[in-house]
Amino acid sequence: MSGPSVIQASNLTRRFGGLVAVEDYSLDLRERELVGLIGPNGAGKTTAFNLLTGITKLSSGRIVIAGEDMTGRAPNRLAQRGVARTFQNIRLFADLSVLENIMCGGHMRYGSSFFPTILQLPSFRRAEAKIARQARDIAELTDLAAIADRRAGDLSYGDQRRVEIARALAGEPRALLLDEPAAGLNPAETETLVGLIGKINTDLKVAVLVVEHDMHLVMGLCQRIQVLNRGKLIADGTPAEVQSSPAVIEAYLGTRRSAKTHA
Amino acid sequence: MSKNVPEVTRRRSATGLLALAALLGVGAALVYAAQATLSSYVVTLLALMFLNIALAVSLTVTNGFAGLFSLGHPAFMTIGGYIAAVLTYPPARKDFMLPDLPAVLLTNQIPLLPALLAGGIIAAILAFLVGLPVLRLKGHYLAVATLGLIVIVQGLATNWSGLTRGGSGLNGIPRLTDIWWCFGFAALAIYVALRLKFSSLGRAMMATRENAMAAELSGVSTYRVRMLAFVIGAFFAAVAGGLMVHLITVVTPKTYSVVLAFNLIAMVVIGGSGSVFGAVLAAIALTGISEAARPLEESLNLYGLSQVIVALALILVLFFRPNGIMGGAEPRLLRRLF
Numbered sequence A: 001m002s003g004p005s006v007i008q009a010s011n012l013t014r015r016f017g018g019l020v021a022v023e024d025y026s027l028d029l030r031e032r033e034l035v036g037l038i039g040p041n042g043a044g045k046t047t048a049f050n051l052l053t054g055i056t057k058l059s060s061g062r063i064v065i066a067g068e069d070m071t072g073r074a075p076n077r078l079a080q081r082g083v084a085r086t087f088q089n090i091r092l093f094a095d096l097s098v099l100e101n102i103m104c105g106g107h108m109r110y111g112s113s114f115f116p117t118i119l120q121l122p123s124f125r126r127a128e129a130k131i132a133r134q135a136r137d138i139a140e141l142t143d144l145a146a147i148a149d150r151r152a153g154d155l156s157y158g159d160q161r162r163v164e165i166a167r168a169l170a171g172e173p174r175a176l177l178l179d180e181p182a183a184g185l186n187p188a189e190t191e192t193l194v195g196l197i198g199k200i201n202t203d204l205k206v207a208v209l210v211v212e213h214d215m216h217l218v219m220g221l222c223q224r225i226q227v228l229n230r231g232k233l234i235a236d237g238t239p240a241e242v243q244s245s246p247a248v249i250e251a252y253l254g255t256r257r258s259a260k261t262h263a
Numbered sequence B: 001m002s003k004n005v006p007e008v009t010r011r012r013s014a015t016g017l018l019a020l021a022a023l024l025g026v027g028a029a030l031v032y033a034a035q036a037t038l039s040s041y042v043v044t045l046l047a048l049m050f051l052n053i054a055l056a057v058s059l060t061v062t063n064g065f066a067g068l069f070s071l072g073h074p075a076f077m078t079i080g081g082y083i084a085a086v087l088t089y090p091p092a093r094k095d096f097m098l099p100d101l102p103a104v105l106l107t108n109q110i111p112l113l114p115a116l117l118a119g120g121i122i123a124a125i126l127a128f129l130v131g132l133p134v135l136r137l138k139g140h141y142l143a144v145a146t147l148g149l150i151v152i153v154q155g156l157a158t159n160w161s162g163l164t165r166g167g168s169g170l171n172g173i174p175r176l177t178d179i180w181w182c183f184g185f186a187a188l189a190i191y192v193a194l195r196l197k198f199s200s201l202g203r204a205m206m207a208t209r210e211n212a213m214a215a216e217l218s219g220v221s222t223y224r225v226r227m228l229a230f231v232i233g234a235f236f237a238a239v240a241g242g243l244m245v246h247l248i249t250v251v252t253p254k255t256y257s258v259v260l261a262f263n264l265i266a267m268v269v270i271g272g273s274g275s276v277f278g279a280v281l282a283a284i285a286l287t288g289i290s291e292a293a294r295p296l297e298e299s300l301n302l303y304g305l306s307q308v309i310v311a312l313a314l315i316l317v318l319f320f321r322p323n324g325i326m327g328g329a330e331p332r333l334l335r336r337l338f
């Protein structure tokens, strides 16, 4: 379980004015690990994702991805280094087809530059063929093949979530960060999703960090769970350890009983 | 699977190339027929229409594919127009029209093609320099910056008299452009735009337009992709400007103004932002409408009528078909060829 580190984040802190959204958050995500990140609403989970993907600037802290210090680098550089993600509020290329969305994910790996494209050089043709083939394979894996030509913006919520995951996979990430992937899905869709995350983790050997409110899903899926509360990490361990941690129980019962504690 | 291009792809690209050549041939035959049968006035009009097509299509790359809101085309056209004009001007005439030119420019004259390229490259460099700070900013800063660029370039053209002869502009520019140049250039613009559109790079541009944050996190450098789209637009605009001044034989600081920027954006929006075919249709339609309105303007003494018609057309399209005539799509035939 403890392969080489994919993401090593140490002491990430982010302040918004007076509010400390994330404070001293650390993560050591290793190859093939499947880690859950939970916490009450407003705990700082999405902000932690934004820090890990470079969208939000760090107030302090350090991020190493696959052995390279990526602190302060542009988000596309972090993505190229192997961090992919999906969004809590879905962000698709709405006017492009499902397949085109996935192909966009492959651009950074195989896409040609301007002159090879315009001159239709053999390298360009090979790249396009590779990108298209890869996208079709991923569409197959994510159960999107049948709707590959549909406009992404027209799809149902559940399908859109899968397109986001598929697009992320096309970038051949080392780590995939999923922000509430089951939100808004019905039980059947959730079950499919759990299967897909498992496949991504074991078959494609991608490390996964998943934010999810559905405790049943998180406890069943993850080998390790981190708990954030008011920006701070209050627990980091196996599902059993986390569930019996007094700090966690306090955080969930103390702040809001509505946190969906299905477990 | 094989590492090389699959046989099917290669065969398809061969027939595709043939079909493209056929399409170009049909276009050329039409141009030839037009030249043989129509008055020189109408032929010039058609040439201008081809240039409008090239301009609208290149703006489709910048504004349609990459989702930038550039108003800069007139500025780049002015630059390309002046540079090409000064470079092709006969030295004998430069002596009294532009006596203050630097010696190299005063005594030398170069053919149209390199003069066009010079204008295009300088405009592309300028676009790059403008883009460096502006494309890092969000939203519509580019609109403001390129609007400013139009004003600055006009100011330069007016006041840098040694190079431009000031407000009176340059006239008697050799008529080196004909309908063939314009046809060829429009074909080139369409070709480049469609090649881009149906490529990974073009999809990266459209991804940036659709959702910049998601594009960035898919590993696309939105900054570089926007820069490329902006620079391509500037290059084509400047070359079109160079061609145009050698067709109408004059250029003044006011020849290409904000009104033109508005007309070009109207073409892109009416055609359907991101649709090359739509931009071509809209360019043809708006060129035709403006021309048809001209006699009306003169007889009714209603100058600016064509402008009103363009604006009305834009509003109507936005109202009834907010995504333009074509949406972002191309006809199936084009999709199959590219």
Ligand SMILES: Nc1ncnc2c1ncn2[C@@H]1O[C@H](COP(=O)(O)OP(=O)(O)OP(=O)(O)O)[C@@H](O)[C@H]1O
Pocket: A016, A019, A021, A039, A040, A041, A042, A043, A044, A045, A046, A047, A048, A088
């Ligand atoms: N850009 C921002 N500016 C100011 N405050 C912010 C910003 N982004 C997040 N916050 C604040 O930071 C805190 C953490 O928000 P965050 O979205 O990270 O929580 P979360 O754990 O993802 O919550 P949820 O479960 O509701 O998605 C919240 O109080 C939020 O209001």
Ligand SMILES: [Mg+2]
Pocket: A045, A046, A047, A088
């Ligand atoms: Mg969140």
